[in-house]
Amino acid sequence: MTPPPSSVRANSAAARDIANVLHPYTDLEKHQEVGPVVISRGKGVRVWDDAGKDYIESVAGLWCASLGFDNERLAQAALAQMRKLPFYHAFTAKSHEPMIDLAEMLIARAPLPMSKVFFANSGSEANDSAIKMVWYFNNALGRPKKKKLIGRIKGYHGITIGSASLTGLAANHRSFDVPLPGFVHTITPHHYHGALPGESEEDFATRCADELEKLILAEDPDTVAAMWAEPIMGAGGVIIPPRTYYEKIQAVLKKYDVLFVADEVICGFWRTGTYWGSQSLNMQPDMIVCAKALSSSYLPISAVMVNDRVFQGLAKESHAIGTFGHGFTYSGHPVPAAVAIETLKIYDELDIGNHVADVGAHLQAELRARFAEHPLVGEVRGMGMIGAVELVADKAKHANFDPSAKIGARLTALCEANGVIARSLSGDVLAFSPPLIITRPEVDEMLDRVGAALGELTTQLQREALAKPVAGTPHETRAE
Numbered sequence: 001m002t003p004p005p006s007s008v009r010a011n012s013a014a015a016r017d018i019a020n021v022l023h024p025y026t027d028l029e030k031h032q033e034v035g036p037v038v039i040s041r042g043k044g045v046r047v048w049d050d051a052g053k054d055y056i057e058s059v060a061g062l063w064c065a066s067l068g069f070d071n072e073r074l075a076q077a078a079l080a081q082m083r084k085l086p087f088y089h090a091f092t093a094k095s096h097e098p099m100i101d102l103a104e105m106l107i108a109r110a111p112l113p114m115s116k117v118f119f120a121n122s123g124s125e126a127n128d129s130a131i132k133m134v135w136y137f138n139n140a141l142g143r144p145k146k147k148k149l150i151g152r153i154k155g156y157h158g159i160t161i162g163s164a165s166l167t168g169l170a171a172n173h174r175s176f177d178v179p180l181p182g183f184v185h186t187i188t189p190h191h192y193h194g195a196l197p198g199e200s201e202e203d204f205a206t207r208c209a210d211e212l213e214k215l216i217l218a219e220d221p222d223t224v225a226a227m228w229a230e231p232i233m234g235a236g237g238v239i240i241p242p243r244t245y246y247e248k249i250q251a252v253l254k255k256y257d258v259l260f261v262a263d264e265v266i267c268g269f270w271r272t273g274t275y276w277g278s279q280s281l282n283m284q285p286d287m288i289v290c291a292k293a294l295s296s297s298y299l300p301i302s303a304v305m306v307n308d309r310v311f312q313g314l315a316k317e318s319h320a321i322g323t324f325g326h327g328f329t330y331s332g333h334p335v336p337a338a339v340a341i342e343t344l345k346i347y348d349e350l351d352i353g354n355h356v357a358d359v360g361a362h363l364q365a366e367l368r369a370r371f372a373e374h375p376l377v378g379e380v381r382g383m384g385m386i387g388a389v390e391l392v393a394d395k396a397k398h399a400n401f402d403p404s405a406k407i408g409a410r411l412t413a414l415c416e417a418n419g420v421i422a423r424s425l426s427g428d429v430l431a432f433s434p435p436l437i438i439t440r441p442e443v444d445e446m447l448d449r450v451g452a453a454l455g456e457l458t459t460q461l462q463r464e465a466l467a468k469p470v471a472g473t474p475h476e477t478r479a480e
């Protein structure tokens with residue numbers, strides 16, 4: 001066993017973590033020296049570490065604990081289901097009420113007519129399932145060549161082999177030998193960085209659609225099966241596409257008979273201010289993937305909804321083969337399904353949409369009022385209860401810091417010191433996706449703490465700039 005670093009008490013939870021846990025999304029070598037933040041309990045929008053320090057969770061864990069960290073009804077729903085039927089499966093036409101009820105509730109709440117729901121356990125698994133459904137569907141239609149899938153640069157769809165191949169982020173590809181062949185990526189619809197000088201949002205959206213069409217033509221439309229999109233890109237930087245983007249993109253997809261899959265893993269369940277991100281952003285997908293806030297993440301569950309055209313294809317092919325040979329042991333597991341049912345009921349009862357309209361508007365206004373003019377802030381963006389503050393080295397040129405400066409990581413460390421668990425995304429983007437139940441005073445407290453952290457970072461960077469000799473200064477001339 002590696003001995004714990006001197007800053008970590010022997011036999012503490014942190015020391016045992018270092019000795020035994022392989023962490024996702026962590027510098028594994030550095031972790032051996034630095035160790036974890038051990039979170040021990042939660043209440044409302046806050047969590048506490050094992051030393052008793054409180055933090056406001058500005059990203060609801062991983063954009064997911066929508067009802068906060070102590071919802072008793074969800075705990076009771078799980079317990080009641082555990083006692084009644086702790087496990088059953090959905091293979092070979094077996095079923096149970098929680099899965100049936102949840103499927104019915106999702107279909108009733110879908111943003112456009114959907115036919116059936118398939119359950120999985122994570123966003124990645126749901127996206128991988130949807131990928132396989134697209135391939136199966138095109139085999140059913142006698143189009144065995146039509147299999148390529150389009151993601152977007154900076155899109156995030158998870159980390160299983162298929163979903164990581166759709167993902168368009170270097171950290172998820174590098175050294176993992178993905179994307180697989182047959183996965184291609186179109187441009188990121190981010191006006192702030194991607195637009196040409198003077199290009200309007202609408203013109204940029206037209207260019208994004210033109211680029212998509214060029215890609216489809218270059219690949220050969222007879223080989224392109226589907227495109228995936230998060231309504232608002234989450235992990236890629238909280239990127240809201242330009243006005244008219246989805247109308248234009250969808251026209252191209254229709255022209256070449258390419259299916260459209262909405263990845264609502266972050267945006268679903270009121271995050272953007274409407275029940276689905278597809279509604280806020282004007283998307284009409286053939287398939288919808290959701291997870292996270294489906295159960296407020298109290299237990300793992302995800303879903304793929306398919307429209308009737310897709311379902312008829314799957315049904316036909318499965319009948320020809322004799323079975324739809326796909327499914328997880330835990331597909332539709334009754335306990336997470338019961339928690340998800342309770343979660344959806346709570347959203348309705350709390351009228352969480354109205355709450356998001358009110359507090360989300362406050363969050364958006366405060367983010368802009370407090371940070372937009374800050375010299376280190378390039379863009380403040382967001383919608384509903386999701387937002388971002390992007391730090392830049394040069395405000396006028398929209399130029400990011402050199403990634404090696406790890407500015408975002410420095411800011412999140414300062415946020416933690418100030419009592420906020422924050423998430424910085426590549427490009428030094430500080431994301432905000434708090435529990436949907438957050439109140440106006442809690443938003444203010446969260447932003448006060450983030451503001452203090454940003455103030456400290458600014459002072460540090462100013463000091464470092466003063467300490468650093470600049471080319472052409474007398475000091476450097478002397479050194480030469």
Ligand SMILES: Cc1ncc(COP(=O)(O)O)c(C=O)c1O
Pocket residue numbers: 062121122123124125127156157158159230234235263264265266291
């Ligand atoms: C849009 C989107 N899709 C898919 C995923 C993957 O979900 P999971 O981590 O549950 O596999 C995520 C996770 O953050 C996501 O944000």
